[in-house]
Amino acid sequence: MRTATSSSKFLKSVVLVTCLAGAGYAMAGAPEAENGRYTLSTTADGVLRLDTRSGAVSTCGNSGSGWACYAVPDERAAMDSEIGRLQAENERLKAELASREPTVSGKTEEALPKSDSLKRSEPKATENERKIEIPLPSDRDVDRMMSFLEQAWRRLVEMATRVQRDVNGKI
Known part of the structure; x- marks a missing residue:
C-alpha cells in the first residue's frame, strides 16, 4: 500500500509539475508584445479598438452575423499622400516652366514713358480742398x-x- 500511495503522490507531483511547466511554456511561448496589444474603448455603436503596436484604429460592432471590426480611415496617411502628390506635381510644373523660353525679350527694368496710361492720375482737387459728398435718400426712401x-x-x-x-x- 505504501507503494500505491507513494506512486500516487509521485503521479500527482508529475502532473502538477507538467501542468505548471505547460502553463509557464504557454505564457513564455506567447510574445510579450501580444499581451496588452489592443486597447478597447466603448462607444455608442460598439467598441473602438486601438492597436498599440501599429497605431491602427478599428471600430468593432456586433451585427446580426457576429462581431466584426473595420479599419477607420487614417486621415494622416491620406493627408501625407496628398501632400506627396502635390509636391511631385509642383516639381513637375516648375520643371516645365523652366524649360519654356522666356516670353519677354529685352530689358524689363526700364522706366515707363511719361505718356503711359498706367500713370497715376492727378487728383482733381488739391489736398486742402477735398470734399466728401454723401448722397441723401430720396423722399420715397x-x-x-x-x-x-x-x-x-x-x-x-x-x-x-x-x-x-x-x-x-x-x-
Missing part, C-alpha cells in the same frame, strides 16, 4: 422708412398691451 417705423411702433405697443393684460389676468 424716407417715406418707406417712416412707414416701417410706424408699423414697428404699433406692433410694440400692441405687444406691451397684451403683456399687461396677461399680467393683470384680463385675458
Whole structure:
C-alpha cells in the first residue's frame, strides 16, 4: 500500500509539475508584445479598438452575423499622400516652366514713358480742398422708412398691451 500511495503522490507531483511547466511554456511561448496589444474603448455603436503596436484604429460592432471590426480611415496617411502628390506635381510644373523660353525679350527694368496710361492720375482737387459728398435718400426712401417705423411702433405697443393684460389676468 505504501507503494500505491507513494506512486500516487509521485503521479500527482508529475502532473502538477507538467501542468505548471505547460502553463509557464504557454505564457513564455506567447510574445510579450501580444499581451496588452489592443486597447478597447466603448462607444455608442460598439467598441473602438486601438492597436498599440501599429497605431491602427478599428471600430468593432456586433451585427446580426457576429462581431466584426473595420479599419477607420487614417486621415494622416491620406493627408501625407496628398501632400506627396502635390509636391511631385509642383516639381513637375516648375520643371516645365523652366524649360519654356522666356516670353519677354529685352530689358524689363526700364522706366515707363511719361505718356503711359498706367500713370497715376492727378487728383482733381488739391489736398486742402477735398470734399466728401454723401448722397441723401430720396423722399420715397424716407417715406418707406417712416412707414416701417410706424408699423414697428404699433406692433410694440400692441405687444406691451397684451403683456399687461396677461399680467393683470384680463385675458
